[in-house]
Amino acid sequence: MLDLRRLEILHRFAARGTITATAAELGYSPSAISQQLAALEREAGVALLERTAQRANLTDAGRELAEHAGRILAATEAAASRMRVRAGTVAGRVALSCIPGLAPVLAPHLATLQRDHPELSIVAHETGAPTAAAAVLDRSYDLAVIDHWAAEPPAQVSGLVAHHLHREEIVVAVPVGHDLAERPGPVTAARLRDAVREETWLCAPPGRLSRLAGDERLAAADASPLRRWEFEGLHVQAAVVATGTGLALLPAELAAEHATITALPLSPRMHRTIQALTRRTASEDPAINACLRAARVALDGR
Incomplete structure (x- = not known):
């Protein structure tokens, strides 16, 4: 049986390209990430990485497993979201990002939401709009508040849902x-x-x-x-x-x-329009939807 957490590490490594970048994002040391990937290789029974003194690259098998990992993680997330809907509780961890300047607007409402739901943990970051979609897709964030300044809205990104928040x-x-x-x-x-x-x-x-x-x-x-x-x-x-x-x-x-x-x-x-991006597989998650509502209230109340 392939370990789900190790599959997520492989998925992140495929997106980030280096063990150092993967470790920095996940909050581990590079040696810990290497050990987890080595353990995944033993579970898979095939070499997933080609290692040199300078870096590590995915083998063909590694790229194939990373693609499978993306689908497995998406299915797992969708199933977990459905169970949280059935439970009807706002709980768990939500990683959120917003464009520079909006943090003072959103923070008080997110803090209130967290106080009202003690089992909810919100981790907030600031990031620019151009990189937000990719960061949500690879699960660095669960929700990203972005803006766009063009007259026409940007094209929909496969796997993401765009929520209108404010104009x-x-x-x-x-x-x-x-x-x-x-x-x-x-x-x-x-x-x-x-x-x-x-x-x-x-x-x-x-x-x-x-x-x-x-x-x-x-x-x-x-x-x-x-x-x-x-x-x-x-x-x-x-x-x-x-x-x-x-x-x-x-x-x-x-x-x-x-x-x-x-x-x-x-x-x-x-005009400029402010949107929130979420993964389609997590669009029903009560915790993410609670954060969406808090962001909409915050922006409407400016």
Whole structure:
């Protein structure tokens, strides 16, 4: 009989590619992971890894067993979720991730949920949206709260369920008293082009979803900022705007948290959507669904 926990280690190793990365994710030492994989080889009766002085690679048999392991773990998870539904209790461990900036919004509600259900253990992390889907699929997380800034929702990922949580307007955030706020009406392409020519433009580093969406809006307006400051995290950008330094595209609800920011609507309008991703095999799990409800309440109450 193949040990289920060792199959999970093999599955993680196949996804991560190295024993060191697998050990770091699972909280074990590299030697412990090597020992567990060696024990799985003895159970399987065939070599699963090719080892060199520098690294270990899966053999053909190892890759085949890792594929079987993925299906076995999915079936086990679906069965366990169904039993928890029958039991009707919110219990067990839920590993959750959220995009930067949302932790202060979600944390109080998740903490309350944990207090209300003593048998529930929530482990929360912060991670970016581009890597969240893969992390949920390989069971690093059970639930990931992400955002997307495109007008159309991203394509569905096989094996995942996307849950709509919240939609919010994106505005041009300017310091109180800024000339742009003195003229009534939304910020058109022409007004945006004039503004960024004279001001410092605050944005995320290249590759971030907010940066891609912002650059697309600037390109559509033929606007080229002369001074661009890049910061991780929308909360950081908002804090800088609030000091009177620069302009940024920010969620309206975030801009509203600062008394020294004026939020100006865009024309045409711009929005971001916040979603949660869960595995299809765990979509009925009462604990995961309780966390989903808590996230939705937290975001609706901002």
